[in-house]
Each structure stands twice: as structure tokens, then as C-alpha cells.
Amino acid sequence: MLEKTLGLLFYLKKPKDYTAGPVLIYLRITVDGDQKELSTKRFCEPEKWNAKANRAIGNKEETKTLNAYLDMLQNQVYDARTQLIDRGKIVTALALKNIVSGNDQRQWMLMALFKDHNKGLEELIGKGVAKGTHTNFETSYKHTARFLKTNYKIDDINILSLNLEFIKKLYHWYRTVKNLNHNSALKNIANMKKIVLDCVDNGWLVADPFAKFEMTRDEVDTIYLTKEQVQAIANKPINTPRLSRVRDLFIFSCFTGLSFIDMKQLKRSEVFTNDGELRIYKNRQKTGTPAVIPLLPIAKGILKKYEDDEYCLVKDMLLPVLSNQKYNSYLKDLAERCDIDLELSSKMARNTFATTITLANNVPMETISKMMGHKSLRQTQHYAKVLAVKVTEDMADLNKRLNDTKFLDDSPILETPKPIMRIV
Numbered sequence: 202m203l204e205k206t207l208g209l210l211f212y213l214k215k216p217k218d219y220t221a222g223p224v225l226i227y228l229r230i231t232v233d234g235d236q237k238e239l240s241t242k243r244f245c246e247p248e249k250w251n252a253k254a255n256r257a258i259g260n261k262e263e264t265k266t267l268n269a270y271l272d273m274l275q276n277q278v279y280d281a282r283t284q285l286i287d288r289g290k291i292v293t294a295l296a297l298k299n300i301v302s303g304n305d306q307r308q309w310m311l312m313a314l315f316k317d318h319n320k321g322l323e324e325l326i327g328k329g330v331a332k333g334t335h336t337n338f339e340t341s342y343k344h345t346a347r348f349l350k351t352n353y354k355i356d357d358i359n360i361l362s363l364n365l366e367f368i369k370k371l372y373h374w375y376r377t378v379k380n381l382n383h384n385s386a387l388k389n390i391a392n393m394k395k396i397v398l399d400c401v402d403n404g405w406l407v408a409d410p411f412a413k414f415e416m417t418r419d420e421v422d423t424i425y426l427t428k429e430q431v432q433a434i435a436n437k438p439i440n441t442p443r444l445s446r447v448r449d450l451f452i453f454s455c456f457t458g459l460s461f462i463d464m465k466q467l468k469r470s471e472v473f474t475n476d477g478e479l480r481i482y483k484n485r486q487k488t489g490t491p492a493v494i495p496l497l498p499i500a501k502g503i504l505k506k507y508e509d510d511e512y513c514l515v516k517d518m519l520l521p522v523l524s525n526q527k528y529n530s531y532l533k534d535l536a537e538r539c540d541i542d543l544e545l546s547s548k549m550a551r552n553t554f555a556t557t558i559t560l561a562n563n564v565p566m567e568t569i570s571k572m573m574g575h576k577s578l579r580q581t582q583h584y585a586k587v588l589a590v591k592v593t594e595d596m597a598d599l600n601k602r603l604n605d606t607k608f609l610d611d612s613p614i615l616e617t618p619k620p621i622m623r624i625v
Contacts, residue, residue: 206233207292209278211255211271213247214238222246228274230294237294239302241274243267277301288404309405312349312357315342315396331487333462341392348374360400363410368394372414384418391416423584425552428561430541431455435499437539444538446521447531449503453520454550456500456558458573461547462486465522472496472504472519485574492574497558555584561594 208231213224223244230237245257245267256271257264281300285292319342322335348371349355358367368390375386394416400406426434435452439445450464459467463486471483479501481494496504504520507513512521522528525547532545543549551573559569570581 232294237298310357341389425556458554490574
């Protein structure tokens, strides 16, 4: 970075209607010819001011105190220049003025920055950002605001005041006052921490004040249906039209891996034939990641079942999807009707697709990842960890193959060991 010229000048700024009395002292900051003025909030009689020395004249204690204050203010400007250089920022007269006056720090208020971040997310909804993502950050914003009000009696806090103690108190508040589980508490903290990390990236914070706070989440059990449970739901005679439709949607999700919102937003243009195979080509609403799903016979049959449905035609939908609240309510009834001792959900249907329908039937992990619209294979590998029955089946197949080839059947390692002679 090229060295910039810096000039500082303290001077008396007389008002237009000035006649007599003390005058306000101003500081003029000049960087490469660009000037900004800053009030020192101190006064001096014109006859007691040395314009050449930029200081008050005299040996009285009040004069010494005034000059000492001006010296401190001058040092603050030099310190501000050092801060900007250390952060890789451009040194300007305005930047120096903002730091010395405190305007710069007032701009670095956590909740104000949080609000601006969420506003930016809202503007990007449908353009790479899911509505649910914005909703989650808004919830975390409201929680953080409530925490500040309850624990610190303030509406906002400067990011420079954030430390490890703050985040520990916030975590404790989530677990006790809000009664959130460990993972939910960490999710809200992670949303707030994103704002802090943005400040680090912008050079407003030298380092992450929460770096030593443990953010490891607990492993969550993935709940899915077995083949027998899926069959029980699909084969159960149901005479209630609305419950029958919900059952169809749930089974469709089990055989496609689509989430509730993706089923609801499924368009005719996203389902077409390619190489003689009917497929869904759709960007996931949550992440925007593309998913490619070849349709199995039962999924094709469910789509065909509703291709002339009046409700679907009026709403221009492929499936008769109700509101999320009603859908989940009917799923509870469906579980009771089918003697399923689990709380059915759209997430469980997606889990079932990843495990029982695909992974347990030897569909490669990479293929499952593509169909589910995962951003990375690591997300898909999570299902392999929970599918213990798949491990048992794979080892049974391996055992059969080894037996068929008589692998190591004649190995001397299998011979009964000879007794070891003892030396007396």
C-alpha cells in the first residue's frame, strides 16, 4: 500500500455572528488533499490560542488539560491510520474521522448488521436463497434481540464487545429460557455467528471472538420406514378421499425423495421423458441444487392418477398437495389407520427413499446423492451410517461369495494348533 500524506490541524472555528467569547476548536484531517473536519467539543478564547502551534497558550491547569486532550485526539488519528493499514483498508480522511468520532464503531452494531444481512437474504429469495433460510435467520434475529433485552437491558451491542462469555450466556439462555435442544441452540448461534464472521471478513474484527466455543452438534437418529411398513401404508384400504390423497403424497415422496415443498411446487415442465424414461428434473427449493429422479412405476402411477384431477387442474399442480399443517395432521391419522407406531412426516418419507427404497437395494451412493439434490456426498453418506440392516445384508452376501469360491478353506491357518511344550 502506498504511503499517503496525512495532515492534522487544530483551529478555532468562529460562527458567522461571532462577537466575543470562547470559540469551538475543530480538527481538520487532510489525506492526499482530501479534507474532513471534526469538532473536538472543546472551547478556547481566541486571544489564548496559538494558531502556529495549534494549541492553547498559558500555564494554567485548564490550559494544560485542554492541550493534553488535543494531544490525545491527535494520537487517536495516528492510531486510526495504523488500524486501517493493519486491516488492509484504504486510509481516507473520512475513514479516520469516523474512527476517531466513534461513527465507525456505531456502524458495527450486531443487530443492525444482522437486520441488514436478513434484508439482503429476503431480496434473494427465489434467486439462490430459499424462503425457509430467510425465515430461520429472522427467527434467530428475534431470539438474539430478546436475549440482549433480557440479559443486558439493551437493544443492540457493538461487535467489539462480543466475547466468549457472551456466547456461553446465549447458549445457556437458549437451553434454559427457550428450552431448545443442543442442536437447535447451536443452529441459532450459527446464524448469529455468520454475521460476526462477515465482520471478520470485512476487517472490522481482527478475529472471531467465538472461535473457542464448541459448535459440534449431536448425532441425530435418522428415522425411516421399513419395507413392510411402506407396504402396509400403500396397501391399506382407505375410503376417506382426503386421507387417501395424503397417503398417495406420502408414498410418492417415499419413492422419489421429494420434500413436501418440492412436491407442492412440482410443475408439469419438470416431469418429462428422456431416453424413453420418465424423469423429474427439479432444483430443490431449499438449496437450489438440481435433482434428477427417474420415476419408479408406483410414482408414475400416482402422477397418472391425478393428471385429470379437478383440484390439480384448477391449481395447475401435478399433485393435490394441501397446506403443510393439514398434511402433517392427516399423516398422524394415516399412521394410526395403518398401525404404524411412528410419527409420520415428510422428512421421514425422504429418509425412507434414501434408505429402504434405494440404499438397501444397492443403488450407488453417488446416484442417491444426485436424486436427492444433495450438495455433497457427505450428506448422503449419513444414511449409510444408520442403515444397519444394509451392513448385515452386505456381509451375508460377502460370506456367500467367499463360501462359493472356497476362499482360504484349505489354509494352514485353520489347522488345530499343536500344544506348546513347557520347559521345566
